[in-house]
Amino acid sequence: MTGNVESGVLDLLIIGAGVYGICAASTYLALHPESKLIVLDEDEDVGGVWSRSRHYPLFWSQSGVRVSGFPDVPFRPPADAERFYDLPEARSLGQYLHDYVDMKVYDGQSLRERFAFRATVKDVRKAEDGLWRVTAEQDSTELRYMATKVIVATGLTSLPNMPNLPGRETFQGLVVHQKDIGRSRILTPEEPDIEKHEHVTIYGGGKSAADLAYAAATDTLRHRKVTWVIRSSGSGPLSVSHPKPPVPGYRNVTELACTRAIAALSSANPYLPESSWREWLWNSAVGEWLLNKIWTSTETKVVSAADFVGREGKLPGFEGLQPTGSARWLTSPIGLLQRDDWWDVIARKVQVCRGEIARLEPDHLVLNDGRVVSTDVLICATGWKQEFPFFSAKEAARLGLPIPLNETKLVDDERQLWRAEDSEAEKRVLARWPYLAQVLKVKANEVRATPYRLYRYTIPLHDHSIAFLGTAAVPNAYHTAVVQSLLAIAHLDGNLKLPTEAEMADDIAFVNAWSRIRYPLIGHPGNVLNFEMLSFTDIVLDQLGLSSHRLPAETRKRWTGWWQDLTQPSLAADYAGLIDEYRKKYHQSGTRAS
Structure with a gap:
């Protein structure tokens, strides 16, 4: 039509x-x-x-x-x-x-x-x-x-959120965002110029980057030399968990995530009514200990499965995949591996580098610390813009x-309009969940918009x-x-x-403040x-x-x-x-x- x-x-x-x-x-x-x-x-x-x-x-x-x-x-x-x-x-x-x-x-x-x-x-x-x-x-x-x-x-x-790549006009290889991987036909039998695409570099630290690194490293069409570059200034590498459920009755952990039990275990949930047992879970020392125990156990399993230090045959730099954030507060990206050999393949076949791309040259890229990475294909798994x-x-x-922050007048007007509601909402969030104050110190991702x-x-x-x-x-x-x-x-x-406009504005401000504090790295939107x-x-x-x-x-x-x-x-x-x-x-x- x-x-x-x-x-x-x-x-x-x-x-x-x-x-x-x-x-x-x-x-x-x-x-x-x-x-x-x-x-x-x-x-x-x-x-x-x-x-x-x-x-x-x-x-x-x-x-x-x-x-x-x-x-x-x-x-x-x-x-x-x-x-x-x-x-x-x-x-x-x-x-x-x-x-x-x-x-x-x-x-x-x-x-x-x-x-x-x-x-x-x-x-x-x-x-x-x-x-x-x-x-x-x-x-x-x-x-x-x-x-x-x-x-x-x-x-x-x-x-697509494409990074700034100085020297891109001189680069003789292919630059593609994750959105366009299918159209590019990379890693398929129809890949154009496949004979020229030996050195594949993945740029990004999230789930798509992890998937693409594994796909390139296991490609049977031709031998690839794969490098995975993760920004040192970003949120770091993702925490990769196995999909096997930790308890019986579920086919995978995502089914467990689709339960009201997981919602109840959230460290602060604005969509659940207050109750004595939630008050105990969220605001008592014993409840906090229990929640920390659950989340720490999850993080420990990831580190143990990866064996960042002792894994046999690992390439130098593999330990750079160890998450630095918290699964509970989502201060590192999270994702599921989809092959039992994922860690082994990444450790043995993917060169992991932490750093920023400083510039592109005709057949390689240069990191901010001067390291040179031979590159024929640069895949940017760098996420998305919310615009x-x-x-x-x-x-x-x-x-x-x-509103993009470069729209200065509109941004100033928006902030002035919501200033009182936002300030009051933040006080209400911290009053309901006082322990959230501890995560306010976490550095947020770059804020690009209101x-x-x-x-x-x-x-x-x-x-x-x-x-x-x-x-x-x-x-x-x-x-x-x-x-x-x-x-x-x-x-x-x-x-x-609908509630009145004033009531809806109050709810919006409260949810925004909660999201920003509960998810300090990614919650600003x-x-x-x-x-x-x-x-x-x-x-x-x-x-x-x-x-x-x-x-x-x-x-x-x-x-x-x-x-x-x-x-x-x-x-x-x-x-x-x-x-x-x-x-x-x-x-x-x-x-x-x-």
Whole structure:
């Protein structure tokens, strides 16, 4: 679908065809099957981070099969697809999402027919008549749309964060960001100039860098000499854990992470009500000792498995992968290994260097301490920018989106506007969890923008015709996509009874202060829910008056029901009844998709 302004006013325009955009479109059409809806995406297919254009060998999901996929169509990887502790390959998820938009049909039209691919959104603005004007470019052709409502679902992995690389214009090799690995065909039989790509350098310290280092080191197409450069000024190397669950009853640790027990063990959870046992756990000396014991044990297992000092056959520099931060406070990146031989391969076949890239030369790069690294391919696994380039800075400020710090006047105005609320919120956070004061001393990542100012990470304070999905950093996008989509649609349809603007502003300030203090390294944007995701989705569904995803309240009052609710993983299938429950509650006329 490539509609234009001549096609009339759309009921809903969605930007982004990843997990959040697909879920929002499917949910809206389930409730409004005859509506005029379009989804715009710059890629050639659906999936976002899981789209087939981003795949590379040994790219795996960190979410298990049972907690992935949408509730209406179970995710079932092909029988011959490889799994590691029930963690699937990325290509299985990409194929699932590709098939999903073909099989979902509303009012005689498939979901795919409502998508416009290779459509890069250039400008989004609200006109005086209250309609949204959206301009996009598709194959050098300008597309223009009008819509009464907009959902922005571009998520956190759309805009590459490319480092400054002095001398790049003289470098004769290939420089590619992790987003474009699939398109570049690196590490595949179709790799262009493969005979020239002997020296591969990975730049970055997170999970994608770890995956790419392993993939390059185990490439069977040609022998590679792999160097992994991790910035000495950054957050350091990630803490790599094994996906094997520490207790029975789970297929992998991500299923354990999708339990209310893990949410309850968070060091500070703003989405759980205060209770005597949580007060004991969080604020007593014994509770603090117990929490420290749990997290220290986790960190010790990582160090023990790696054997940074004594591992036989390790290359010099391997010990530079030892995490320097805390898993509890997330002051180092975290991730799961997806092969039992991961540590051995990295130790024996990957040269690890800590340092900054000072400049590029024609066939090598130079680190800030003068070391020279021969490089034919430089892969930048350097993360993402949390920006929305299709909004003007002024519009971003109005909507509560991050404002780049170089927009001095808007940043000063934003800080002045929120100064009192932010100050009071920080006092409230430290009063509720006094021990969080100890983590305030941790150096944060470089701050590039103001924080999000969205209610429930979704709703702007002053505009009820637009919503944002995928803005929260969570361990499982599918759970959050289902819940955020319902929240956004209830908001856009006028079915959600919101608090007053003052109450929402107070909540936003409190959550931002909590995120900044609880997650000192990465929490400044105010959107981190690494351990609190399930508590957040529970409270949102409770706000919507929906409960079919949980055991009945009476059952949870009994010991066995309470324990089951606390310890069983929240699976994708558990959310299957939410749309019907929503439809009945709000008297929507939509029907099931064919």
